[in-house]
Amino acid sequence: MLPQWTIEKKRDGAELDSVEISDFINGYTQGDIPDYQMSALAMAIYFQGMTPRETADLTLAMMHSGKVIDPDSIPGTKVDKHSTGGIGDKISIPLAPLVAACGAVVPMISGRGLGITGGTLDKLEAIPGYRVGLSEPEFFQTLETVGCSMIGQTAEIAPADKKLYALRDVTATVPSIPLIVSSIMSKKMAEGIDALVLDVKCGSGAFMKDIENARALAKGLVDTGRAMGKKVTALITDMNQPLGRTVGNALEIQESLDILNGKGPADSQGLTLTLAEHMLTLADIQITAHGSRLTNGSALAKFEQMVTCHGGDLTAGLPKAGKQIPLPAPKTGFISKCDAEAIGRASLLLGAGRAKTTDSIDPAVGISNLRKIGERVEAGEPLCIIHSNGHEDESQLFQTLETAFQISENPVEPPPLIMEIIDG
Numbered sequence: 001m002l003p004q005w006t007i008e009k010k011r012d013g014a015e016l017d018s019v020e021i022s023d024f025i026n027g028y029t030q031g032d033i034p035d036y037q038m039s040a041l042a043m044a045i046y047f048q049g050m051t052p053r054e055t056a057d058l059t060l061a062m063m064h065s066g067k068v069i070d071p072d073s074i075p076g077t078k079v080d081k082h083s084t085g086g087i088g089d090k091i092s093i094p095l096a097p098l099v100a101a102c103g104a105v106v107p108m109i110s111g112r113g114l115g116i117t118g119g120t121l122d123k124l125e126a127i128p129g130y131r132v133g134l135s136e137p138e139f140f141q142t143l144e145t146v147g148c149s150m151i152g153q154t155a156e157i158a159p160a161d162k163k164l165y166a167l168r169d170v171t172a173t174v175p176s177i178p179l180i181v182s183s184i185m186s187k188k189m190a191e192g193i194d195a196l197v198l199d200v201k202c203g204s205g206a207f208m209k210d211i212e213n214a215r216a217l218a219k220g221l222v223d224t225g226r227a228m229g230k231k232v233t234a235l236i237t238d239m240n241q242p243l244g245r246t247v248g249n250a251l252e253i254q255e256s257l258d259i260l261n262g263k264g265p266a267d268s269q270g271l272t273l274t275l276a277e278h279m280l281t282l283a284d285i286q287i288t289a290h291g292s293r294l295t296n297g298s299a300l301a302k303f304e305q306m307v308t309c310h311g312g313d314l315t316a317g318l319p320k321a322g323k324q325i326p327l328p329a330p331k332t333g334f335i336s337k338c339d340a341e342a343i344g345r346a347s348l349l350l351g352a353g354r355a356k357t358t359d360s361i362d363p364a365v366g367i368s369n370l371r372k373i374g375e376r377v378e379a380g381e382p383l384c385i386i387h388s389n390g391h392e393d394e395s396q397l398f399q400t401l402e403t404a405f406q407i408s409e410n411p412v413e414p415p416p417l418i419m420e421i422i423d424g
């Protein structure tokens with residue numbers, strides 16, 4: 001079977017069989033199939049789509065393009081959470097230790113931020129000394145002694161995805177549901193987990209801007225996970241405003257510590273508990289008093305142990321920006337908009353994120369004390385506090401932040417955070 005025959009078949013809308021898909025992905029991973037043929041197939045998939053069976057086969061082929069971790073030697077059900085990414089989404093950081101404190105094992109492979117969305121690895125690296133690149137024996141030992149470990153993707157995990165994602169980025173083939181599903185699920189399934197909860201973000205600060213697209217992605221992720229024999233639930237959650245009250249790496253670690261002390265903002269603390277419930281349900285662990293583990297110090301203790309195993313030192317303090325500048329409310333009223341995309345852009349301007357993968361970031365900068373939709377503010381009260389080290393163009397930053405907020409004279413109903421749950 002020549003690669004062009006597979007491309008032609010998909011171009012004309014036919015269904016590829018398992019062997020055609022695995023041969024193509026193997027050939028591409030090994031360098032026998034060049035980028036131009038992979039690009040042509042990606043574009044054919046973009047236009048023609050894939051059936052659930054084809055998507056599952058593509059996921060399986062990409063997962064087996066590299067190493068599949070086998071944590072079976074570690075007792076307990078292995079369960080993870082994946083978020084499609086948003087602004088202020090620090091939930092993995094308190095969630096993994098909370099779920100570990102309830103008795104499940106969380107082998108979490110996380111990503112870095114790109115563009116306006118943040119990444120868990122960048123946030124964790126704001127903790128002095130935290131190493132995201134543990135060796136496999138260190139990762140296993142952390143899972144065994146603590147119950148959770150948060151590391152970065154290694155070169156051996158799903159290398160086909162690594163190559164294909166870079167190619168999709170430059171060939172306008174990123175926004176394709178089967179390609180996104182296989183990309184996310186091949187990496188997650190390579191962790192050797194039994195169950196997965198997906199947090200599909202929907203709104204201005206997310207990849208999926210509307211509910212129809214978010215639903216299609218959530219359904220694709222759930223169907224593919226199930227076809228691979230895993231227990232999977234997806235939640236579609238609002239990303240029209242940032243999650244919690246902080247955006248920026250060290251600031252989000254501080255909010256995560258607040259959540260682990262039972263004192264986080266209502267939305268980020270509530271979502272942490274909801275996602276934990278879904279993870280524990282999939283892991284067949286009875287949910288009793290999981291909320292109290294955020295107030296009795298047991299989830300915090302797990303987090304501190306995990307940080308120590310990763311070489312981090314929480315006692316060294318978190319990096320702090322040189323200037324804290326309040327953004328005053330122009331009038332009294334109720335917050336009717338706090339646009340996630342604009343806040344994400346502002347945080348990028350401050351230096352908290354990267355425009356391209358090779359950029360460096362400043363862990364100290366960002367935005368805190370964000371006011372949420374529905375809250376009342378008095379004229380002159382801060383809408384947020386800017387944490388700056390002077391990297392930004394100040395007028396561009398203020399212009400971006402001023403467009404982020406809208407204030408209404410009439411009371412505004414806060415939007416629901418959980419929009420839909422897709423559990424098959």
Ligand code: URA
Nearest residue numbers: 165179180181183184
């Ligand atoms: N995240 C991924 O890992 N892959 C995609 O294709 C999109 C988002």
